[in-house]
Amino acid sequence: MIPESKRVQQIPPYLFADIEKQIERAKAAGADIISLGIGDPDLPTPELIIDELKATVEDAENHRYPSSQGMASYRQEVAAYYRRRFGVELSPDQEVCSLIGSKEGIANINFCFVDPGDINLVPDPGYPVYSTATMLAGGECYFMPLKEENGFLPDLQAIPDAVADKAKILWLNYPNNPTGAVADLAFFEEAVAFAKKHDLLICHDSAYVEMTYDGYVAPSILQVPGAKDCAVEFGSCSKPFNMTGWRIGYIVGNAKAVGVLARYKSNVDSGAFQAVQYAAIAGFRRAEEIVAKSAAIYAARRDILVGGLNEIGWNLKAPKATFYVWAPVPKGFDAKSFAAHVFDKTQIVITPGTGYGQMGEGYFRATLTLEENLMRQAIQRLKDHLGQVRF
Numbered sequence: 001m002i003p004e005s006k007r008v009q010q011i012p013p014y015l016f017a018d019i020e021k022q023i024e025r026a027k028a029a030g031a032d033i034i035s036l037g038i039g040d041p042d043l044p045t046p047e048l049i050i051d052e053l054k055a056t057v058e059d060a061e062n063h064r065y066p067s068s069q070g071m072a073s074y075r076q077e078v079a080a081y082y083r084r085r086f087g088v089e090l091s092p093d094q095e096v097c098s099l100i101g102s103k104e105g106i107a108n109i110n111f112c113f114v115d116p117g118d119i120n121l122v123p124d125p126g127y128p129v130y131s132t133a134t135m136l137a138g139g140e141c142y143f144m145p146l147k148e149e150n151g152f153l154p155d156l157q158a159i160p161d162a163v164a165d166k167a168k169i170l171w172l173n174y175p176n177n178p179t180g181a182v183a184d185l186a187f188f189e190e191a192v193a194f195a196k197k198h199d200l201l202i203c204h205d206s207a208y209v210e211m212t213y214d215g216y217v218a219p220s221i222l223q224v225p226g227a228k229d230c231a232v233e234f235g236s237c238s239k240p241f242n243m244t245g246w247r248i249g250y251i252v253g254n255a256k257a258v259g260v261l262a263r264y265k266s267n268v269d270s271g272a273f274q275a276v277q278y279a280a281i282a283g284f285r286r287a288e289e290i291v292a293k294s295a296a297i298y299a300a301r302r303d304i305l306v307g308g309l310n311e312i313g314w315n316l317k318a319p320k321a322t323f324y325v326w327a328p329v330p331k332g333f334d335a336k337s338f339a340a341h342v343f344d345k346t347q348i349v350i351t352p353g354t355g356y357g358q359m360g361e362g363y364f365r366a367t368l369t370l371e372e373n374l375m376r377q378a379i380q381r382l383k384d385h386l387g388q389v390r391f
């Protein structure tokens with residue numbers, strides 16, 4: 001067998017492989033596992049979206065190749081959502097492209113703008129696709145540490161000029177996975193000014209823009225005047241509409257970047273199934289109502305989890321967005337040993353922060369994708385087996 005390409009050889013081994021093996025073994029031995037590990041909504045896709053799929057799936061028109069840019073009606077609906085939700089005007093033809101899930105576009109855009117030896121500015125901790133896809137395109141990552149004392153925002157001014165001038169893409173993601181942090185428009189304004197100064201493309205991943213609580217409303221980076229000169233935003237139906245398995249998302253913003261990605265895509269894929277695009281359109285039309293329902297459910301779970309952890313010694317603030325709780329590990333542990341300890345003692349799966357980068361050392365991530373009863377059970381187990389924790 002021929003060796004794999006150098007490109008693929010560079011990709012680090014899957015960081016959660018050990019934990020997954022451990023889970024499999026424990027499951028086989030009959031362990032009663034509660035997973036706070038996976039960022040995948042447990043709630044079903046709303047009925048109105050499923051109904052629209054049913055209504056369009058039998059139409060032979062939809063059985064043919066879609067365009068990789070997406071149907072005009074899908075792109076118009078995304079533009080309508082941006083106008084209504086953010087007050088941002090988008091040209092459906094020039095500034096919107098469908099994606100087969102946003103992860104697809106997040107990975108592929110690196111191949112559009114990064115040559116071997118180029119640098120991307122990548123948050124640490126962060127969604128792993130930013131760094132692995134940068135590397136697959138032959139680029140190198142300059143990691144921007146996200147520190148608690150900065151509200152988990154990168155300190156753009158700390159990036160050396162020589163690095164910023166050489167860099168191509170500035171990756172941002174707010175509301176943030178894994179920290180649950182949010183960014184305000186003032187931060188996005190700073191990022192746009194920084195990108196213009198250093199001639200960067202900002203790729204903002206807004207996967208959690210609709211997953212917000214307590215009245216908090218997350219902005220789009222495209223609300224910053226002039227953002228379209230240097231920024232694109234990735235969005236997804238996965239988290240707001242509980243559609244992770246359906247694979248549908250979008251890129252919006254800078255026409256050049258959207259167009260280049262569409263051209264690249266037309267050579268490597270053939271777009272999202274049209275019936276899925278129709279279903280997503282139905283979701284966007286009722287977006288506010290759908291996300292309000294989910295948010296109420298996640299907020300109640302969040303309060304159980306954060307409240308429970310605080311009772312046994314943590315001092316966490318409830319995140320305003322995302323379905324993640326990012327918390328420090330107690331004294332005497334590192335990220336990996338704490339996750340292993342919790343699993344050993346309680347059969348609860350949490351993710352070690354180091355799965356998201358070196359700066360995740362000292363943290364773990366827990367998700368809110370468990371119904372309230374199970375969340376209460378999880379807290380009870382932690383209380384029974386960890387006792388009071390210290391930092």
Ligand SMILES: *Cc1c(COP(=O)(O)O)cnc(C)c1O
Nearest residue numbers: 101102103127177207236238249
């Ligand atoms: C879930 C997630 C995505 C990917 O979503 P898809 O549209 O399902 O590919 C992108 N970015 C972040 C930060 C995520 O957590």
